[in-house]
């Protein structure tokens with residue numbers, strides 16, 4: 001049984017007298033590892049070390065070197081892709097085929113970051129645009145912030161961590177990284193991979209611990225310059241309130257809508273929405289939760305959707321053909337089942353699914369739903385989707401926007417005018433046309449409006465948020481006389 005400790009300045013903190021926390025496989029509850037928990041003293045040392053490493057090392061590291069380290073990490077991850085995929089199966093219960101997808105995306109994130117590290121540019125300003133500015137030159141550089149605190153969730157333990165670590169390194173920051181306590185093993189292995197790729201000690205410090213013990217003091221620490229957080233709305237709100245003057249990026253939840261107009265390609269929409277609602281048991285922030293279908297195609301859509309959903313293979317996430325594995329904990333599976341039961345009490349109908357067995361909740365399609373049910377109003381974060389008929393474009397835009405969230409939406413139509421009209425009116429961080437809300441490509445700007453978050457990720461955009469502008473002006477003394485002549 002492996003014990004995983006925090007890593008501070010390259011050294012693992014894994015003494016025998018530390019408090020521990022077990023990591024379980026969510027499918028069979030096997031113990032797959034143990035955490036040697038970080039203390040407040042570790043946190044203090046990690047932040048101080050990151051702060052010192054920024055000033056002694058990282059801010060002087062040339063872009064080509066940062067780029068090389070990121071590229072080497074991508075190469076190492078490519079070599080060990082299968083080992084990392086198996087780790088995610090074990091700690092998160094993510095079916096192997098989706099775990100492999102996550103690794104492939106993570107490799108791409110590292111490669112994008114490696115390329116972008118060499119392309120962080122500023123601008124030259126037309127100083128003579130201002131009266132009296134004729135003899136001046138001005139330019140803007142983008143400089144790193146210092147220490148970035150990165151706090152990550154369980155559902156994409158590798159890729160969402162890399163969406164923070166890779167741009168932070170590309171931009172020249174140091175990092176204190178707190179992964180989710182339920183999925184810390186991939187995080188530990190990732191930090192080791194960075195070490196092997198040549199990242200100097202202290203640039204990436206890892207803290208193993210809970211949100212309360214380690215996350216909260218990280219957020220309030222005065223030597224941390226930015227918090228980048230992906231997780232739930234209640235925790236995001238708390239972070240926003242306690243972060244003080246720090247920059248904050250919050251990537252939070254949603255109850256993503258998908259809209260099928262009467263001219264939608266039903267066959268491909270059904271196929272994609274099965275994946276969109278049920279991949280990783282719906283524990284995806286942009287999972288398709290509300291599917292609005294024009295009444296003229298509602299019946300054929302629903303019957304095909306039920307047919308394909310009930311054929312999904314439920315089972316052990318390590319099996320090649322498993323589509324639906326466990327949820328992260330039994331508590332979460334019970335919570336989701338409770339939301340189904342509440343909706344049924346209020347008049348909703350279960351079209352397929354609805355049964356729970358331990359941590360596994362069967363993929364569930366609901367109809368007859370309304371906005372007073374949690375499965376519509378809140379983020380369900382479980383394999384539950386609701387199908388709702390509509391009649392007009394105006395009506396469905398109202399339904400889709402009737403939410404505290406606004407992360408990503410899918411719109412299915414072959415009418416380009418309508419697609420653009422609807423996309424413009426949806427209150428979302430992103431809209432896909434003829435694609436599910438659940439699709440994310442790692443190089444587009446990604447992040448929500450309303451209570452889905454603040455700021456954007458997507459490497460290039462995260463780098464912008466992890467640097468700041470510094471203006472440098474020069475007064476050219478030789479041009480004084482010419483200045484005077486222009487008054």
Ligand code: NAP
Pocket residue numbers: 151152153154155156160178179180181182209210211212214215216219230231232233235236238239250251252253254284285286379381407447452453
């Ligand atoms: P979570 O419970 O909010 O936890 C996320 C991270 O925050 C964990 O590392 C957690 O630590 C830590 N944390 C908890 N309390 C904290 C506090 N008071 N201060 C600082 N950190 C604290 O979320 P989750 O259950 O892991 O993930 C699911 C949520 O993430 C969903 O709402 C989902 O929509 C959202 N999500 C959003 C995106 C996006 O890009 N918008 C992507 C993926 C997921 P411990 O768990 O270790 O205690």
